[in-house]
Amino acid sequence: MISRSRGIISLRPSRFDELGLRRALSDRMLPLLVAAMAFLAALAMAGWFGAAGLAQHWQQGAGASLTVQVPRASEPSEHSGQTRLEAVLALLTGTPGVASAHALSDQELSDLLKPWLGAGSDRLAIPIPAVVAVRLTDTTADLGPIARRLTDAAPGTLVEDHGLWLGRLAVLARSLQACAGLAVLLVAAVAAAVIAVATRAGLSTRREAIEIVHGLGATDAYIAGRFAARATMLAAIGAALGALVALPILVTLARIAAPFAGEPSAAGDALPDALAALPAPLWLALPCLPVSAAAIGFLTAHEAVRRWLRRLP
Amino acid sequence: MLRFEAVGLRYERSGVRTGASTSPEILHDISFRLEPGAFRWLLGPSGAGKTSLLRLMYLAVRPTRGRLSLLGTDVTTAPRRALPPLRRRIGVVFQDFRLLPHLSTFDNVALPLRIAGRPEGQIRADVGELLRWVGLSRHLAARPAELSGGEQQRVAIARAVITRPALLLADEPTGNLDDGQAERLMQLFKEMNRIGTTVIVATHNERLVSRHPAPALHIAGGRLVASTGPSRSPVADPGYAAEPAQEPGA
Numbered sequence: 001m002i003s004r005s006r007g008i009i010s011l012r013p014s015r016f017d018e019l020g021l022r023r024a025l026s027d028r029m030l031p032l033l034v035a036a037m038a039f040l041a042a043l044a045m046a047g048w049f050g051a052a053g054l055a056q057h058w059q060q061g062a063g064a065s066l067t068v069q070v071p072r073a074s075e076p077s078e079h080s081g082q083t084r085l086e087a088v089l090a091l092l093t094g095t096p097g098v099a100s101a102h103a104l105s106d107q108e109l110s111d112l113l114k115p116w117l118g119a120g121s122d123r124l125a126i127p128i129p130a131v132v133a134v135r136l137t138d139t140t141a142d143l144g145p146i147a148r149r150l151t152d153a154a155p156g157t158l159v160e161d162h163g164l165w166l167g168r169l170a171v172l173a174r175s176l177q178a179c180a181g182l183a184v185l186l187v188a189a190v191a192a193a194v195i196a197v198a199t200r201a202g203l204s205t206r207r208e209a210i211e212i213v214h215g216l217g218a219t220d221a222y223i224a225g226r227f228a229a230r231a232t233m234l235a236a237i238g239a240a241l242g243a244l245v246a247l248p249i250l251v252t253l254a255r256i257a258a259p260f261a262g263e264p265s266a267a268g269d270a271l272p273d274a275l276a277a278l279p280a281p282l283w284l285a286l287p288c289l290p291v292s293a294a295a296i297g298f299l300t301a302h303e304a305v306r307r308w309l310r311r312l313p
Numbered sequence: 314m315l316r317f318e319a320v321g322l323r324y325e326r327s328g329v330r331t332g333a334s335t336s337p338e339i340l341h342d343i344s345f346r347l348e349p350g351a352f353r354w355l356l357g358p359s360g361a362g363k364t365s366l367l368r369l370m371y372l373a374v375r376p377t378r379g380r381l382s383l384l385g386t387d388v389t390t391a392p393r394r395a396l397p398p399l400r401r402r403i404g405v406v407f408q409d410f411r412l413l414p415h416l417s418t419f420d421n422v423a424l425p426l427r428i429a430g431r432p433e434g435q436i437r438a439d440v441g442e443l444l445r446w447v448g449l450s451r452h453l454a455a456r457p458a459e460l461s462g463g464e465q466q467r468v469a470i471a472r473a474v475i476t477r478p479a480l481l482l483a484d485e486p487t488g489n490l491d492d493g494q495a496e497r498l499m500q501l502f503k504e505m506n507r508i509g510t511t512v513i514v515a516t517h518n519e520r521l522v523s524r525h526p527a528p529a530l531h532i533a534g535g536r537l538v539a540s541t542g543p544s545r546s547p548v549a550d551p552g553y554a555a556e557p558a559q560e561p562g563a
Contacts, residue, residue, distance in 0.1 A: 216400065
């Protein structure tokens, strides 16, 4: 029975669906389409962060390191009583802009060559040059003079600047990042279009109800608000669904990609290990998917309905 | 209150007015004025333009030409956003009821109050009381499809009067009612009129009109052809149907 308590002030019932939108904007098709969009957006965002991480990693490496190879390292230098390697190391450490110069040990060298020569590289009768890993403080330094002085001290010494290749890789990574960003924008645009189409379909199926409610004095904002609330909810649910489905795939990809970014590959199968493989920015970006989808849903539906309502007097 | 000055109306094919339309004019040079608290029958043969005239009055269309002033607002020049508050002061009983099929009786009647943003407690009390009055308190949860034609009509009437409108318009409101119910409805209209609501009732029901004598707007061929009324004469109601009387051959 109806309560006669006049004093009660309550809000409009939340399930009051005067426009019949629960059927017009179905809870099946729209959330599924938005879920697919959110899934693609999650992959693109993972691509964006992954490419950004690689670019940063490679650029750091490129700017800060070069390799110096010294053949016949243990032979005496021509100009001093030192070995050729000692002479090169002394020169490098005395050069401004060099942060460190580290001669790789036999073990390190063996590890470095293992992929190409196999485990027994140290037993092969191949003269292997000594390798010095140099870290620079000044990434823009001109390497020409250093190279000339090193060749003077120990003829045959090679200075290999990683900058060129790593720079190219960084450019590649930045391009991939741009593509990923473009994909995210495109997905957002397609999601908006899907929501606009669904809203227009809802408008035409509920035309009579809208006209009745309009005739009873509902403002455009009232009617658009009903549609927008429904579209917002469906888009948010869909995007949350898409993000959840994407999560295990992203974790797997992150674990596969970890070694390329210079991180140890997560060996453990435990859930915390698996989740930790995902970069922190992606953890922040994933919850943004339902929020962004909700915003796109609200704005698109609101605008579509207001535009449509202008045909009514 | 309600002033028509040489109002003309033509529809576009979709039912929406446009200035560039070349479709024939439905209403021509309608001029009359009603003071607050007036009661008028709207009479005329089918297709004469009664419904179109009512549509102008409940702001479903705007005039193609002339000037129309409603409840103190010139609706020919008013911005679009000024119309919803005006519509909330107008109650309409449609010939085809125009109830929302997916809503219960209670929600259909509560709809105008919810659109107006009234508190839910007040809505429950007012709607419950009115539905008891129209004899539908046992059908609060019923959908329109579960109600008879007469019951649906009473829901439509309850929805039209729930906001205590300043202007009440009814298009054939007794079409689905028996004589007893029609009388009860007329009592409601007269009561609304007595407390100051302007009431205009379009009908073909001559017995009803003869039982409740009141001034009438006669419309034929899209023109206001005459005004009759035992209780108020055109002289006592200045501006009333003045223009059609001056038109030769009208």
